[in-house]
Amino acid sequence: MAQPLPLKEEQVVLDRLIKSLAQSTLRERTFHETYYSHMLTTPSYKEGTLVSHPPNRLEKHVQVPIEESFIVDGDSLLYKNPSREISHTFSLQEYPALATFIVGLRALFNGDTEQLRQVFVVSISGTLDAWELDLSPRIQTDEDGVDCIRLAGERTYLRTIVIHETNGDRSELQLDRQVP
Template sequence: MLRRALVLCALLATPLAQAFDLQQLASQLGRPGVIRGEFIQEKHLRALPQPLTSKGRFILAKEHGLLWLLQTPLRQDYRIDGQGIARRDANGWQLMPQRTASAQQNRLFLAVLEGDSSGLQRDFELSLRGSEDDWQLTLSPRAVLLQQIFSRIEIAGGALVQRIELYETQGDRTVLRMPQSQASDTLSDTERSDFAH
């Protein structure tokens, strides 16, 4: 009887473990001011036996956007922000024409990396499982335009996003890995200049 009472007291004294939820994930991903890292992107096309692989570096800065610096197979710098996608050429940053589908994909990409769950919930059903150190988020499109492009999107990570997998309706698949991203509070002078319009 005493043993049961001790077990009961121990259970009552232990706080109930809270499930890791979307609000906690958004808070966790939105915490760093700057995230830097390398990426490996594999585009699996139905028509090709091997994936098309590209590599580079990225800088995600809260309130500025994303610098996507492609290094192989060719060198090309992109900036994604609230105004759209800009590509760097000999004359500086040039805003690219925005088609509806690509504009929506850019907004989606920023929302994923920044942990903007309210932005994602407008267009997707979100299903989260796991813990703050090891989580998986599945996005099922509810917006008609996105249903025409994606069957689902799977995102996984810990403190930061580490993997994004896009399943397209016609059978192609893109895998984006960012295995060793680092959080920081400040931009370098070069990065600050790249984000300036």
């Protein structure tokens, strides 16, 4: 892991990074996710596509192991599972940990450094060519909330998202450079 940057330099690099991520024209990426849970003996795997429609819509479409979709639009989350004929809408307010993660992604994709800093303690290391961004929620919402989100990439390419939960679980998303 790269060394944290001095505070003044961190602000400059963070502002440039967030602006460049927001200006990236690549709004759709395939992903490979590994989820490690203290309740499971082996990790679970998912593959699919992440889609960003700034300012408020994010989509996660899973193709493997089962087809399911998570569509966030504004303050609502639509979950779909066609094989089980499930389609249900939730309020993000019902899931504070998820809401925190969504706020972070939206801030990144919208280029909103101020919003990111309002919700998270932000630490950046590296340079614009190879960076790591650590986001720790300013307010812990519940026992099973987000402890830290670590993002890593090169220039405007967001390569990985690792979510550490307060219960010890973690999710690792590897993002491809483009949709095949």
